Amino acid sequence: MRDKPVENLIVGAGLVGAVTARTLARHGQRGVLVERNADPGGVNGSFADDRGNWFDHGRHVISDGRSAFTTEFVTEVLRGRVRRFDLKRGLVVRGHLIPYAAELPDWPEALRERVRLDPGARVGLGSSREAFARAYGRWFADLAFDEMMAAYPVLTWHRERGVPEAHLMRWIFPWFFPRSEAEAPPDAGDRAGVYSEESRRYHYDCRHANPPRESVMYPEEGGFGRLVEAMLEDGREGFDLHLGAEDIDIDIDPESLAVRSVSTGGIRYRPGRVFWCAPLPVLCRYLGWTLPAGEPQWELLGSFTFERPVDRGLHEVLFADPDHPVRRINFPGLIAGGSDSHTLQVEYTTVGDEARLGADEWRSRWLTSLRKLGFVDAGAEPVFFDFKRVSRGVVSTEDLGAFLAGCEERIHGASGNLVAPHLAVASDNNARLIPKVHGRVERALGTRPSAS
Template sequence: FDEIAKSYPTIQWSLENGGKEEDFFEFVYPWFFPRKNKKTPRSSEWEHFHDKKRMSLDHYVLYPKNNGFQGFSDAILKDIDMNYCTIKKNIKNLQIKTDPKNNNILDIKVNTESISGDLFFWCTSPISLAKILKIKSSVTRSGLPQTIIFGNFVFKKNISTKFHEILVGSLDHQINRISFPGKIMKKKNNLVQVEYSFPQNQFNLNAKYWKQTWLTSLYDLGLIKKDNSLDNFAFISETRGFVSKHDLRFLTNTLKNEIMPSIGNNIIIPAFNLGPENINRVIPEVILNTIKSVNTLNR
């Protein structure tokens, strides 16, 4: 556990700044470690869901059979009745107008169009919502923003692997996760995505440096052969999540207690988390809370 925890710079920072090791154990992906027979109380929808999955004889990762993660959005889009729905993409200018008396959202201005509604589902960071509503939070003062970087590799030849993703957990490699999108989508398995997260400004964001560092790791781990030439590489950097000596659950609950009493009653947060979060944890909670909210509105 010592090496695995330290291979996550975010957790390492937390431990060096007063965090307790036991608070972060479950957030280093549990499947690094053997399954425990001891049962502990569960409080969230995703915990109940994954307890059931772990206790079954066959464990299938929550991916659609076709197109991987993209299959989720494809299936949702296919099931939407476009007579009652409009989907807007690539929005350049979005403004949110709120009522200072009760913090309800009055309307959202998309480019030149104003949109109003009975309910607004907030599906991005709760911290952003707190800033818009001018709600002060102790969470933002307790640590640092987290940077997450991705390297997207396209190779000439197929990659020989039986895995959809690999969790590295090694101090020898500046990688937390390696995934194979082509294999997930049941298409040509020549795609690799690597992921690494750390406290903001801890490492440089030079694409050439990370490209070479990650290629070296992919070669050393035996995942890519030297004769498999690289066709394309894309580097992505985003600010996602938060770094603190407190564990993610404590931060989430603290922020939730600070802002939920103050947000408008027409704002729904289907999955309250500070992210980035495992999609397998988020999806059950989003589905449950969205259905509950819509059913309540229709009564």
């Protein structure tokens, strides 16, 4: 093992690690970035099939204009090669495909005639079933709390362990509700879990624009993962990138949080600073910190290509239908700027035994749903299929937000050389994540932050 001093060492080459490397390099810093996986990007990477179709992991687009810093940052990183468009969404409820944020008159008659909308009522996150019944009628309130929630295995897991149903409604409301005045504007007092007030206000304004619209950005080529690759390319002027570091080992003092060394590939790096940009549970294992009790949750990705187009002119479709084991369908061809899409990606997040089922079983289940919903013909078979299982941390009845805050407080208050640009227990919107990481890296350098 050869010792090598290094000014900065970044652990993790996902989106957080890429922003960190680029920011450090722009300030003249040098060092090493190590990544356990063979490819960068983490949960924000992309892959191509043998026909050149791109599929993304994690978030697929970045909101345009939601953060002026992020919009400028992304445009600069991609050298202006950014596609901007209004995201078109659909919803699946009770087997019906419905335009997102449609008013009740535009809903299918079979659903519309059962809703008893009271425009004088107001509901928000944390409202009770009774409050929703007054606003939308008893039938639709029961549909939302019983049937729509049952489409999400994670919500079923929480309900079985006694979590109040009103606390889980943020997964369903307002996404799968008709747009109306019954949806109260976001309030700082709402119990929103991981959703910030900024996030709720942003999506409320998008839903209630006339017409509803959300403008987004996407790389012109290379899938969403191209954004991560471009940042790493900018950072390589100061950082050596080591991928496939499966043998990585970290020697860290659990009291001071001083990282004495990071070893991989026969080299023992002696770092001045270590920027932790890998998953939080991995860091907790090194430090001996107890993780919240829970169960691993997994996102299952099924990527399909068909001979004929399969889209309905939509970029994505969100599901709240327990008859279909799907959370979202994305149409990469349209997102990338094509006139139609022969490709689609199915996403489904689940826990327990269901998460351990194999690719053949999920291929069969998803094809059944796609045919039943009319996205593909009854006898259509894909010319390409790929299956991936991606970790999404743990599902827990404990307060994950409080746990995260405690971890960050301990790291920022320690005397060691460990820096945490972004720790997470759930996905965060990239429009907030990018300026947050950039600002924290600059503060670690003692530089006046240009973003927070």
